[in-house]
Amino acid sequence: xxxxxxxxxxxxxxxxxxxxxxxxxxxxxxxxxxxxxxxxxxxxxxxxxxxxxxxxxxxxxxxxxxxxxxxxxxxxxxxxxxxxxxxxxxxxxxxxxxxxxxxxxxxxxxxxxxxxxxxxxxxxxxxxxxxxxxxxxxxxxxxxxxxxxxxxxxxxxxxxxxxxxxxxxxxxxxxxxxxxxxxxxxxxxxxxxxxxxxxxxxxxxxxxxxxxxxxxxxxxxxxxxxxxxxxxxxxxxxxxxxxxxxxxxxxxxxxxxxxxxxxxxxxxxxxxxxxxxxxxxxxxxxxxxxxxxxxxxxxxxxxxxxxxxxxxxxxxxxxxxxxxxxxxxxxxxxxxxxxxxxxxxxxxxxxxxxxxxxxxxxxxxxxxxxxxxxxxxxxxxxxxxxxxxxxxxxxxxxxxxxxxxxxxxxxxxxxxxxxxxxxxxxxxxxxxxxxxxxxxxxxxxxxxxxxxxxxxxxxxxxxxxxxxx
Amino acid sequence: xxxxxxxxxxxxxxxxxxxxxxxxxxxxxxxxxxxxxxxxxxxxxxxxxxxxxxxxxxxxxxxxxxxxxxxxxxxxxxxxxxxxxxxxxxxxxxxxxxxxxxxxxxxxxxxxxxxxxxxxxxxxxxxxxxxxxxxxxxxxxxxxxxxxxxxxxxxxxxxxxxxxxxxxxxxxxxxxxxxxxxxxxxxxxxxxxxxxxxxxxxxxxxxxxxxxxxxxxxxxxxxxxxxxxxxxxxxxxxxxxxxxxxxxxxxxxxxxxxxxxxxxxxxxxxxxxxxxxxxxxxxxxxxxxxxxxxxxxxxxxxxxxxxxxxxxxxxxxxxxxxxxxxxxxxxxxxxxxxxxxxxxxxxxxxxxxxxxxxxxxxxxxxxxxxxxxxxxxxxxxxxxxxxxxxxxxxxxxxxxxxxxxxxxxxxxxxxxxxxxxxxxxxxxxxxxxxxxxxxxxxxxxxxxxxxxxxxxxxxxxxxxxxxxx
Numbered sequence: 059x060x061x062x063x064x065x066x067x068x069x070x071x072x073x074x075x076x077x078x079x080x081x082x083x084x085x086x087x088x089x090x091x092x093x094x095x096x097x098x099x100x101x102x103x104x105x106x107x108x109x110x111x112x113x114x115x116x117x118x119x120x121x122x123x124x125x126x127x128x129x130x131x132x133x134x135x136x137x138x139x140x141x142x143x144x145x146x147x148x149x150x151x152x153x154x155x156x157x158x159x160x161x162x163x164x165x166x167x168x169x170x171x172x173x174x175x176x177x178x179x180x181x182x183x184x185x186x187x188x189x190x191x192x193x194x195x196x197x198x199x200x201x202x203x204x205x206x207x208x209x210x211x212x213x214x215x216x217x218x219x220x221x222x223x224x225x226x227x228x229x230x231x232x233x234x235x236x237x238x239x240x241x242x243x244x245x246x247x248x249x250x251x252x253x254x255x256x257x258x259x260x261x262x263x264x265x266x267x268x269x270x271x272x273x274x275x276x277x278x279x280x281x282x283x284x285x286x287x288x289x290x291x292x293x294x295x296x297x298x299x300x301x302x303x304x305x306x307x308x309x310x311x312x313x314x315x316x317x318x319x320x321x322x323x324x325x326x327x328x329x330x331x332x333x334x335x336x337x338x339x340x341x342x343x344x345x346x347x348x349x350x351x352x353x354x355x356x357x358x359x360x361x362x363x364x365x366x367x368x369x370x371x372x373x374x375x376x377x378x379x380x381x382x383x384x385x386x387x388x389x390x391x392x393x394x395x396x397x398x399x400x401x402x403x404x405x406x407x408x409x410x411x412x413x414x415x416x417x418x419x420x421x422x423x424x425x426x427x428x429x430x431x432x433x434x435x436x437x438x439x440x441x442x443x444x445x446x447x448x449x450x451x452x453x454x455x456x457x458x459x460x461x462x463x464x465x466x467x468x469x470x471x472x473x474x475x476x477x478x479x480x481x482x483x484x485x486x487x488x489x490x491x492x493x494x495x496x497x498x499x500x501x502x503x504x505x506x507x508x509x510x511x512x513x514x515x516x517x518x519x520x521x522x523x524x525x526x527x
Numbered sequence: 528x529x530x531x532x533x534x535x536x537x538x539x540x541x542x543x544x545x546x547x548x549x550x551x552x553x554x555x556x557x558x559x560x561x562x563x564x565x566x567x568x569x570x571x572x573x574x575x576x577x578x579x580x581x582x583x584x585x586x587x588x589x590x591x592x593x594x595x596x597x598x599x600x601x602x603x604x605x606x607x608x609x610x611x612x613x614x615x616x617x618x619x620x621x622x623x624x625x626x627x628x629x630x631x632x633x634x635x636x637x638x639x640x641x642x643x644x645x646x647x648x649x650x651x652x653x654x655x656x657x658x659x660x661x662x663x664x665x666x667x668x669x670x671x672x673x674x675x676x677x678x679x680x681x682x683x684x685x686x687x688x689x690x691x692x693x694x695x696x697x698x699x700x701x702x703x704x705x706x707x708x709x710x711x712x713x714x715x716x717x718x719x720x721x722x723x724x725x726x727x728x729x730x731x732x733x734x735x736x737x738x739x740x741x742x743x744x745x746x747x748x749x750x751x752x753x754x755x756x757x758x759x760x761x762x763x764x765x766x767x768x769x770x771x772x773x774x775x776x777x778x779x780x781x782x783x784x785x786x787x788x789x790x791x792x793x794x795x796x797x798x799x800x801x802x803x804x805x806x807x808x809x810x811x812x813x814x815x816x817x818x819x820x821x822x823x824x825x826x827x828x829x830x831x832x833x834x835x836x837x838x839x840x841x842x843x844x845x846x847x848x849x850x851x852x853x854x855x856x857x858x859x860x861x862x863x864x865x866x867x868x869x870x871x872x873x874x875x876x877x878x879x880x881x882x883x884x885x886x887x888x889x890x891x892x893x894x895x896x897x898x899x900x901x902x903x904x905x906x907x908x909x910x911x912x913x914x915x916x917x918x919x920x921x922x923x924x925x926x927x928x929x930x931x932x933x934x935x936x937x938x939x940x941x942x943x944x945x946x947x948x949x950x951x952x953x954x955x956x957x958x959x960x961x962x963x964x965x966x967x968x969x970x971x972x973x974x975x976x977x978x979x980x981x982x983x984x985x986x987x988x989x990x991x992x993x994x995x996x
Binding site for chain 1: 631633634636677678680684689691692701705706707708709711712713714715716717718719720721722724725727728729733744745764768771772773774776818876877878879880906909910911946947948949950951952953954955959962963966967968969970971972973974975977978979980981982993994
């Protein structure tokens with residue numbers, strides 16, 4: 059399939075059907091991704107204000123075979139938002155579709171346009187005394203449409219699920235430019251194929267999400283947070299199982315942290331408060347939210363975990379400020395990682411029971427090859443690890459340029475062997491298309507290609523993302 | 528697309544590739560559906576023991592363009608399991624694939640083959656001190672593969688979700704006969720399109736589910752159940768909101784019951800114990816499950832609801848036996864309905880806030896036309912009502928044969944007007960294909976057709992179900 063540039067003639071012709079100022083030359087921010095690993099090849103930015111304008115744009119692109127790249131907050135980490143080569147695209151930014159259309163606390167439902175910033179979704183829920191639980195590092199910039207298109211994860215997945223689980227309905231423009239009016243508020247609706255979940259996680263390759271019905275929740279009245287020092291990842295998992303027995307489904311976050319992460323924060327971000335002077339080898343950040351008595355629950359858990367030898371030490375936050383400190387530390391680990399400069403990073407997931415063995419085996423393998431520092435941290439409760447490799451002190455990531463790719467392959471191979479995933483929450487984008495080809499189930503890949511061709515016969519929607527063009 | 532009969536020659540040729548006894552003439556049970564509204568047109572029954580045998584069968588059917596009807600427990604209520612006309616199919620029953628392959632309590636995961644009876648899935652979870660929360664009237668007969676193919680609902684959806692929400696991964700045979708090995712135990716895996724959710728709810732039209740990874744949960748240690756008498760459906764909804772405020776996410780069931788349902792039980796099932804002599808006009812069955820103190824939570828809720836004027840009366844079960852009585856009553860309402868004989872039944876859902884108004888408006892409309900008894904009951908917490916019409920005492924359903932269809936149309940029209948669904952949990956099957964055409968979003972329908980053609984170009988999988996052939 060050969061696509062065409064969004065040429066000056068195409069732009070001129072399209073602009074006649076849109077309000078002035080809808081189309082313009084792309085500023086650099088539309089052509090970069092956060093890690094600076096790929097750059098867009100230009101094109102034109104479209105800034106529609108309504109689903110009808112989105113439809114007009116996509117119809118024109120479909121007719122002229124011009125690529126469309128849906129663009130949310132631009133925070134994706136796998137290059138899904140940046141076309142680097144081939145025909146110059148229309149970069150379809152949803153930023154002007156940024157209204158919260160409805161909040162219905164009685165139904166625990168909100169309707170938000172795709173361009174609403176995630177933080178603003180959370181705030182609108184809070185204003186109605188409700189919780190929208192999707193929460194992640196980039197929430198001040200990421201937009202809900204992008205969160206849904208990539209099925210974003212974050213720190214509350216354990217209790218509330220991924221973006222997919224928080225979505226009841228969608229309004230979307232399919233690759234032909236037709237509008238799907240699917241903003242249902244229904245919790246149950248068994249009337250045909252699940253188009254919603256097909257668009258969620260398709261990373262803009264099957265259509266453009268323009269608005270979504272989102273699930274809200276009661277705000278837990280009592281929240282408590284602790285950092286507990288665990289012997290090793292296996293003990294952390296046993297602590298998780300114990301926590302679930304003690305406090306039921308009230309565990310809302312269970313984050314693994316490694317000493318290297320705290321060291322990196324200490325080295326590069328002196329303003330971030332650490333919970334102790336000597337970072338423990340392994341620790342977990344646990345949060346519990348209930349109707350009442352969360353702190354007591356956490357104290358009981360800590361007592362029992364001490365008794366069972368799962369934890370050596372721990373701190374239960376005694377104030378909102380201390381809670382914020384704990385979370386601030388956790389959230390600055392990726393920032394510190396960036397400052398140190400990783401040799402390679404991996405957003406992997408594993409079956410829970412396989413996780414400790416994987417960590418031990420992989421670390422030994424890497425140690426046998428080169429003296430890297432491994433910062434292995436993340437959403438342990440979901441089996442999701444950010445398994446990132448860093449140069450030893452005094453050396454640069456570039457000293458390891460020649461072994462980077464080989465190390466990643468070894469990691470993904472072992473992940474695959476244990477039944478894990480090479481992309482737990484970041485998606486495939488453009489950076490992991492080859493990994494999907496390598497590790498994906500062939501029958502599923504064939505089905506994906508058939509679906510892509512069926513819904514987007516001209517291949518205009520985010521070409522090169524997820525599936526090789 | 529014209530399909531061919533599973534002819535004697537076809538059966539003979541296929542049988543050479545399968546163990547003896549895999550293919551046989553269909554007994555009547557494969558050709559009936561529970562309400563006796565449609566009958567199968569024959570064909571052959573295939574009883575494979577493995578996914579490889581399923582693949583062999585589907586490949587042969589695809590090559591010879593013979594229809595395949597996946598068959599679970601045969602409990603579906605919309606005719607999805609019965610081909611009534613056209614080419615005689617291979618009825619592919621999963622009943623011999625009935626092994627629980629793995630139970631992993633630490634991971635809260637079970638792998639079960641499609642033919643495992645739902646009740647047996649629950650029992651296997653219980654044996655590992657875990658809960659598999661899918662629970663519905665037909666659980667002693669329904670098989671988990673069918674539950675997933677139809678995205679079954681039931682009484683615990685409010686807290687734990689539909690079948691879809693309880694599934695982590697699938698093993699399935701696609702219409703070409705290729706096997707998808709997707710039995711992941713991962714909670715997070717963002718590597719491409721969501722084929723799992725596409726097969727779940729597709730009612731066997733996009734492939735055959737042969738096994739599934741299922742989510743397990745902690746068993747709530749403390750469970751309490753009550754029947755509370757509410758003024759009207761609006762009060763029931765306010766009670767639900769109050770319950771959620773008081774007891775957080777611990778509300779696991781919230782079932783609306785109408786006087787007629789209890790009357791029908793009293794009339795037709797004298798052995799079923801009723802909670803009171805004079806059935807209340809409206810009541811709700813509430814169940815709460817927590818780590819501890821569920822009964823206290825329910826007492827507090829009842830007290831507050833009395834104070835706020837939402838309930839007039841109520842009973843909190845004082846023993847396991849009384850709990851069973853409450854549930855026994857609720858579960859026998861459909862049995863009593865069947866004994867009385869409905870004029871028409873409707874499995875609808877509505878946005879919660881629209882629900883009281885719908886009930887009032889619809890009942891008035893019907894009363895203005897004919898003297899029917901309306902038994903409106905169901906999963907109120909999910910906005911899901913079974914809105915069933917019955918003849919007045921002394922008259923038969925057949926007295927209303929000429930207005931049946933017109934009444935259903937009026938009901939679905941009003942449901943649609945309020946943003947509801949004509950099939951909340953039963954699916955489309957064959958009985959509601961026309962309703963889907965009438966009320967479905969045209970863009971979504973076109974996408975569904977494109978997907979069907981892409982994955983099943985010869986149209987062999989459950990032809991005539993969900994989409995018109």
